[in-house]
Amino acid sequence: MGGMRWVTFDCYGTLVDWRHGIRTSAELVAPGQGARLLEAYNRHEHAVEAESPAMRYRDVLAESLRRACAEEQVRLNPDDAGVLAETLPYWPVFPEVGAELSALREAGWRLALLTNCDRDLVAGTRRRLPVPFDAVVTAEDAGAYKPADAHFELFRSTYEPATWVHVAQSYFHDMVPAHRLGLPRVWINRLGERPADAQVVQGVLPDLRGLLAAVGTALSPGAPA
Known part of the structure; x- marks a missing residue:
């Protein structure tokens, strides 16, 4: 597949409503606490991944939820930590993704996922994605979690893309890492965040609508932020 044009995507948060999934799943085991636990979970996940880069993502999910519940003083039954x-395979896909x-x-682009997830979990999500993907690189494959470079390096060495644009919701x-590696990129800024460094982002969209044009713009020299 060397020499082909690729657009790579983060999956959860970009194509799949990660925040909805965390919040509503937490509600199943801690009714009324989903919103609090979502925000607490978000504060802990990266630390868990950084401490144990080889940990399976399903275990990252469980440990991050445990820490979120401990921080918020919410009781979590031990056998509920895997919720x-x-x-995850049932978390909803954003409505504009298919089109x-x-x-x-x-337009001739091949599509790939670069995801901080396990192979078995993302396989469940792929059943719900309305468009097929040509390649997937997971944290399980890369042996690390983004923002490390391992996903990007493994994708480059395996598929040797002639043209490559990365699209994702997470600035961090x-x-x-896409900026660090010199990749053309499109930031799907679903949360209306302000970047810590404007040099890091190129095309910015509030969701995926208009993505084809934004991908083309990201490839142009001096593409605007």
Whole structure:
């Protein structure tokens, strides 16, 4: 597949509503606490991944939820800690994903996922994605979690893309390493965040609508932020 044009994506948060998934899944085991636990979970996940880069993502989910519950003083039954991994394959896909990814495929782009997830978990999500993907690189494959470079390096060495644009919602996990590696990139800024460094981002969209044009712009010299 060397010499082909690729758009790579983060999956959860970019294509799949990660925040909805965490919040509603936490509600199943701690009714009324989903919103609090979502924000606490978000504060702990990266630390868990950084401490144990080889940890399976289903175990990252469980440990991060345990720490979130401890921080928020919410009781969590030991056998409920796996709820996020159990529900992850059912987390909803954002509504514009099908049309925008279809437009990329029709324009001749190959699509890949670079995800901080396990192979078995992302396989469940792929059943719900409305457009097929040509390649997937997981944390299990890379042996590390983004924002480390391992996903990107493994994708480059395996598929040898002639043209490559990375698209993702997370500034920290995806835009920063893509910038560090000199990749054209599009930031899907679903949360209306302000970047710590404007140099890190190129095309910025509030969701995936208009992605085909943004991918083209990201490839142009001096593409605007």
